[in-house]
Amino acid sequence: MNGGSSAMILTEGVTKVYNPRRPDEVVAVAGVSLHIGGGEAVALVGPSGSGKTSLLSLIGCMSRPTSGRVVVDGRDVAKLSEGVLTGVRRRYFGFIFQQYYLIPDLSAVENVLLPLYPTGMRFSEMDGRAGEALARLGMAHARHRKVRQLSGGEQQRVAVARALVNDPPIVVADEPTAHLDRKRSEELLDQLQELGRSGKTVIIATHDPLVYEHRLIDRVVSIRDGRVENGHAS
Amino acid sequence: MIVKKHVLFLILTTIEITVLLGLVVQFKSESRRKTTALIPQERAIVRTLELTDLALWTEARYTRHPSQADFFAPFQDGPSSFDLFPAGSVVPAPRWLAAREASDP
Amino acid sequence: MMRRRLKILEYAISSLWRRRYKNLAIIVVFALTISILGSILLLTQSLRFEATEILKDAPDVVVQRLTAGRQDLVPIELAESIAEIPGVGKVTPRIWGYYFDVISGANYTLMGIDESTRPDMELLEGTLPTAAATCAIGAGVGRSRGVGLGDELILVDSRNVGVAFEVVGLFRSESEILTNDLVVFRDRDLIQFFNFPPGFATDISVQVYNKNEVETVASKIKRDHPETRPITRSEILRTYAAVFNWRSGMSLIVFFAALIAFCILAWDKATGISAEEKREIGILKAVGWETSDVLELKFWEGLVISITSFLIGLIVAFVHVFFFGASFLAPILRGWSVLFPHFRLLPHIDLYQLFVMGFLTVVPYIASTVIPSWKAAITDPEEVIRS
Numbered sequence: 001m002n003g004g005s006s007a008m009i010l011t012e013g014v015t016k017v018y019n020p021r022r023p024d025e026v027v028a029v030a031g032v033s034l035h036i037g038g039g040e041a042v043a044l045v046g047p048s049g050s051g052k053t054s055l056l057s058l059i060g061c062m063s064r065p066t067s068g069r070v071v072v073d074g075r076d077v078a079k080l081s082e083g084v085l086t087g088v089r090r091r092y093f094g095f096i097f098q099q100y101y102l103i104p105d106l107s108a109v110e111n112v113l114l115p116l117y118p119t120g121m122r123f124s125e126m127d128g129r130a131g132e133a134l135a136r137l138g139m140a141h142a143r144h145r146k147v148r149q150l151s152g153g154e155q156q157r158v159a160v161a162r163a164l165v166n167d168p169p170i171v172v173a174d175e176p177t178a179h180l181d182r183k184r185s186e187e188l189l190d191q192l193q194e195l196g197r198s199g200k201t202v203i204i205a206t207h208d209p210l211v212y213e214h215r216l217i218d219r220v221v222s223i224r225d226g227r228v229e230n231g232h233a234s
Numbered sequence: 235m236i237v238k239k240h241v242l243f244l245i246l247t248t249i250e251i252t253v254l255l256g257l258v259v260q261f262k263s264e265s266r267r268k269t270t271a272l273i274p275q276e277r278a279i280v281r282t283l284e285l286t287d288l289a290l291w292t293e294a295r296y297t298r299h300p301s302q303a304d305f306f307a308p309f310q311d312g313p314s315s316f317d318l319f320p321a322g323s324v325v326p327a328p329r330w331l332a333a334r335e336a337s338d339p
Numbered sequence: 340m341m342r343r344r345l346k347i348l349e350y351a352i353s354s355l356w357r358r359r360y361k362n363l364a365i366i367v368v369f370a371l372t373i374s375i376l377g378s379i380l381l382l383t384q385s386l387r388f389e390a391t392e393i394l395k396d397a398p399d400v401v402v403q404r405l406t407a408g409r410q411d412l413v414p415i416e417l418a419e420s421i422a423e424i425p426g427v428g429k430v431t432p433r434i435w436g437y438y439f440d441v442i443s444g445a446n447y448t449l450m451g452i453d454e455s456t457r458p459d460m461e462l463l464e465g466t467l468p469t470a471a472a473t474c475a476i477g478a479g480v481g482r483s484r485g486v487g488l489g490d491e492l493i494l495v496d497s498r499n500v501g502v503a504f505e506v507v508g509l510f511r512s513e514s515e516i517l518t519n520d521l522v523v524f525r526d527r528d529l530i531q532f533f534n535f536p537p538g539f540a541t542d543i544s545v546q547v548y549n550k551n552e553v554e555t556v557a558s559k560i561k562r563d564h565p566e567t568r569p570i571t572r573s574e575i576l577r578t579y580a581a582v583f584n585w586r587s588g589m590s591l592i593v594f595f596a597a598l599i600a601f602c603i604l605a606w607d608k609a610t611g612i613s614a615e616e617k618r619e620i621g622i623l624k625a626v627g628w629e630t631s632d633v634l635e636l637k638f639w640e641g642l643v644i645s646i647t648s649f650l651i652g653l654i655v656a657f658v659h660v661f662f663f664g665a666s667f668l669a670p671i672l673r674g675w676s677v678l679f680p681h682f683r684l685l686p687h688i689d690l691y692q693l694f695v696m697g698f699l700t701v702v703p704y705i706a707s708t709v710i711p712s713w714k715a716a717i718t719d720p721e722e723v724i725r726s
Contacts, residue, residue, distance in 0.1 A: 062625060063721035082717070083629050090627030101622045105357045115626040117350050120343035123238065162626065239352040240345055243643060250650035257657045261686035264661075268685050269392075272513060275462045276393040279510070279517055282458040282467075283450055284433060284544045286397050286575050288390055289477065289519040292446045292678045295437060298520070300582065301575040302401065302542075304410070304568065 009036040009059055009170070009201070014068030016054050016226075028054035030226035031068065038169070041192070041202040043212040046223035052205040053098070053174055055223060059203060060172040061089040072170075090115060094163030096173040100155050102162070104148040108139055111147055112162045119166075133161040137191065153184045160191065170201040177208050189214045347632060351639035366648045373652025373700060374659065376597050378668055380692055381660040386516075387583035388687035390576075393517065397575050398544035399553050401433075402560055403568040410568075412539040417564060421545055424559050426552045432540030434529045438494060438522070443483035445677035449522050451529035462518075464488060465508035468525050475508025479519035479678040492522070497534040504528075515680035545569075601703060612711045620715040621723030633716040634709055641708030645701040653693065661686050 016029040028051045036042050036059075044052040057063045058070055061077050064085075070077045072092055077085055102111045112130040121129075134140050137157040147155060156179065163171060171192065177185040185208070193216035196202050206212055212220050222229040279285065287299045296303035355362045402421065404413040415432050422430040434451035454469050465488050468474050474492060486492050491503045510518035524532065545560070547553045557569040612620075620633055628636075659667060664682035672679070715723050 057721040063719040083631065086624070086627060086629040095625060097625070101618075101625065103619060103622060106353075110353070114623065114628075117346045118343060118628050118632045120340070120346065122342065123346075123349075126346075166627070238349055239356065240349040243348070243352050247646065247650065250647070250654065254650060254654055254657070257654065257661075258688055258690075261657070261661050261688060265686040265688075272685065273389075273392050275460070276389075276514055276517055277396040278458060278460050279462060279514055280393055281396040282456060282460060283452060283521075283523065284398050284431065285517060286394070286401055286570075288386075288394075288516050288579070289448070289479075289521065289678075289680060290516070292448075292520045294446075298437070298446065298448060301578040302403065302570060304405075 008038050008071075008073060009203075010034070010069070010071040011055075011059065012069040012071070014055075014058055014065045014070055016051075016058055016063065017066040020066065028226055029058065029065075032223075032226070032228055034059075034221065034228065036201060036203060038201055039196070039199050041196045041216050041218045042204070043217045043220045044203065044205045044223055045207060045212050045220050047207055050223045051226035052223045054226075056172055056174055056203065056205045060093045060095050060170075061085055062095065090119070090166060092168055092170050094166065094168035094171045096159050096163045096171070096176055098175040098178055100159040102147045102155060102159060105146060107144045107146055108134060108150065108154075108158045108161075109143040111158055112165050114162065115166050129165055130161075133165040134158070136164070137161050152179045153181075156180060156184070156188065160188070164195075168200075170203065171195055173202070173204045175206055175208070176204060177206070177211055182210070185210055189216055192216055344635070347635050348639045348643075351636050352643060354636070355640055355643060362644060365644060366651070369645065369648035369700075369704070370652040370655065372597050372600065373649050373696075374655040375668075376594060376696060376700075377653050377656030377693070378660050378665060379594070380696060381656055381686075381688065382665050382668060382682070382684070383583040384689050384692065385660070385684040385687040387580060389516065389685045390579035390583065392685075394572070394575055394579065397572050399547040399550070399572050400545040400557050400560070401570045401575075402543040402545060402564075403570065404542070404566055405568055406566070412536070413542055413567070415538050415540055417567070418540075418543050420563065421543065421560055424556055424563075426548055426556055428546035428548050430546070431544045433542050433544055434526050434533075434535065435541050436529075436533055440483070440494070443677060445479075445483050445520065447480055447520050447522050447678075449524065449529060449532070451524050451526035454525040454527070462511045462514040463508050464511060465506075467508055467523060468504075468528070470507075471525070471528060472502070472504050473507045473525070474504040474528075475510065475521075475523040476506055477510045477518035477521040478512045478515050479680065480522055481506070481509055483678060494522070494532070496532045502532060512681065513683055515683070519680040520678045598699075601700070604707070612715065616712070617715045617723060620712060621718075621720050624716075624718075624720035624723065630716045633712065637709045637712045637716070638705060641705035642701070644708075645704040649697050649701055653697075660684065 011032055011034045013031045013033055014029060015027070015031055018024075018026045018028055030051075032055055034055075044055060046052045054063075058065050061070070061072065065078055068078075072088060075088065077088060080088065103114075109127075109130050112133055113126055116126045116129065131140065131143065134143050134157075137160055139154065139157050139161060142150060142154060147158060150158065156176070163173075173192070176188055176192075180188065189211065192202055192204070193214070196216050202216070204211055204217075211217070287301050289298070291297035402413065402417070404411050404417070413432070418430045418432050421427060431453075436449055438447045438449050439445075440447055452467060456467055457469070458467070460467075463475065465475065476486070476492060480492075481487055484492060486506055488506055488509045490506050492506055493501050493503045496502050504522075504524070508523070510521065529535075545556070547556050553571050553573070557571050560567060560569045623633055623636075624630075659665060660682075661684060664684065665672075666682075669679060669682065
């Protein structure tokens with residue numbers, strides 16, 4: 001999959017309601033319409049609880065909207081079966097979670113291999129790709145160390161390597177600098193900038209000015225109470 | 235070269251199945267051999283001594299000769315005697331007895 | 340497709356290996372349960388086969404007499420009466436009974452035979468008793484009293500007098516299952532020993548020429564002599580078929596206990612997966628695993644454990660029963676029996692039953708691994724991770 005092609009994301013009036021019709025009902029995303037072009041780097045900015053993580057999940061096909069459309073490269077994902085949706089997720093997206101969501105008892109390389117198991121690739125090819133991804137992030141030396149033995153910054157890099165192992169055209173990151181010091185944050189942003197330069201679409205949910213004021217960001221979209229306030233170029 | 239775990243598992247399972255099949259084959263052939271040799275000799279004893287039961291549980295009459303026992307047999311030993319375990323549990327009163335009792339005039 | 344399967348299998352085994360102590364413990368317990376169940380199955384299959392084979396030469400009909408609802412001695416003239424029934428061949432009053440040996444604490448079965456009986460029995464070392472004060476004994480009797488061929492066996496008769504019998508015959512240990520507790524005498528010696536009233540026997544064995552007529556003859560005997568209880572050979576065989584049938588007898592008890600234990604295990608597993616496992620499923624789905632991939636993963640996890648346990652358990656059962664004569668089961672099975680035969684079993688394997696056992700253990704275990712993961716597997720990854 002060529003990361004440079006215009007993989008476009010479109011949301012139309014997308015809504016996400018948790019626990020609908022229950023006392024603890026929460027409207028996380030309320031009618032958001034957004035367009036993200038191929039190769040663009042967009043920051044979704046808003047305070048905690050503004051719905052940016054939920055919006056990111058919808059864009060990244062990690063959950064389905066309650067209403068509205070999410071279109072990825074021309075396909076309305078809300079209508080897709082689970083199997084096809086997973087395929088879309090695997091093919092188009094590399095997700096970097098705020099809490100990394102690594103499996104602590106696995107080694108760095110084993111975590112990076114996870115997205116590759118269901119692809120039917122040969123073991124040698126899988127090992128090769130995972131090794132490359134880790135090397136690109138300077139983690140080759142620690143490939144066999146258990147994740148629980150790695151520092152926060154190292155875990156972050158493993159999480160990024162995992163997100164990139166399938167060479168996805170769209171990289172999605174949720175609060176990537178939340179657990180990092182300034183130096184590491186800047187290193188990470190530089191890496192994401194590299195990805196942007198290679199043609200990948202980058203979408204970051206953040207409330208860290210270090211991120212949304214970085215030169216890598218093409219456009220900032222403000223989210224508050226599940227709605228887009230305004231979108232502007234950075 | 236690291237051997238993948240699934241390869242080890244498949245090899246181990248194949249070995250287990252082979253051993254099991256080997257045991258089955260070996261015992262079946264041993265059985266065939268013994269059957270032709272031992273069974274006729276044991277039948278000769280049964281025929282000569284007119285035996286009716288195996289000499290397994292020698293605790294009580296109804297466990298030693300279950301085929302000859304009747305419903306009353308355990309009581310005959312002692313109406314308040316405890317059941318013998320496991321023989322008393324595993325040697326049921328012959329089912330055909332109930333049918334016989336039902337059909338007798 | 341196959342490659343993908345093997346990848347998921349690889350991950351499944353890695354996943355199990357990560358929790359290896361717990362999983363090895365499960366395999367050990369599971370395999371032990373299978374080995375016990377398998378041992379019982381193999382033992383009962385073999386015993387049933389042997390019993391139904393060798394007892395095919397049991398008497399056609401054995402006639403007992405009942406008095407006041409209890410088994411009583413049978414008058415010998417009954418034999419003459421039975422002999423007149425058409426189709427009946429040899430009719431033999433049998434002298435036999437039980438003897439409790441205080442020295443060994445064992446019960447012996449004392450049997451009398453016609454002294455002119457001179458069979459050629461390969462499983463007998465020596466001869467059957469033909470002279471006065473001689474006997475042939477089973478291996479168990481010999482062991483319990485420490486006597487062998489040529490030695491003296493002293494038993495206390497009904498007058499409380501010790502009587503010495505020379506052991507002229509010793510049944511070989513291959514026949515223990517039939518002869519372990521036997522002491523065979525001449526009829527006359529046994530009558531005197533038990534102080535049988537003259538003209539009485541323990542019961543009567545009846546030979547029927549036409550085997551299809553056995554039931555008819557038995558009915559006739561019962562009709563002509565309502566105080567008797569005729570027992571046919573088919574009834575003898577059916578008794579042993581029931582004792583060693585896996586749906587009843589010893590098999591049922593053990594099987595039932597194991598089944599209950601299994602249900603408890605499965606229920607425990609099925610009531611929910613741990614938060615850690617749920618999270619892991621969420622992560623797998625988040626990185627691109629489909630529901631079917633996750634369920635396949637759980638299937639492999641269940642299959643690896645259950646198939647390994649089943650095969651190991653079955654191998655142990657085979658070795659235990661056919662190499663070691665079920666020596667671990669024997670102390671449990673013997674109960675209070677002081678004399679219990681060493682099993683030199685004739686291996687008889689009913690593959691169908693083993694297959695059924697495999698099915699009833701492997702399938703529920705796999706189900707109890709897959710089903711609890713179902714909900715997490717079908718949920719959108721974001722929800723699983725959030726929860």
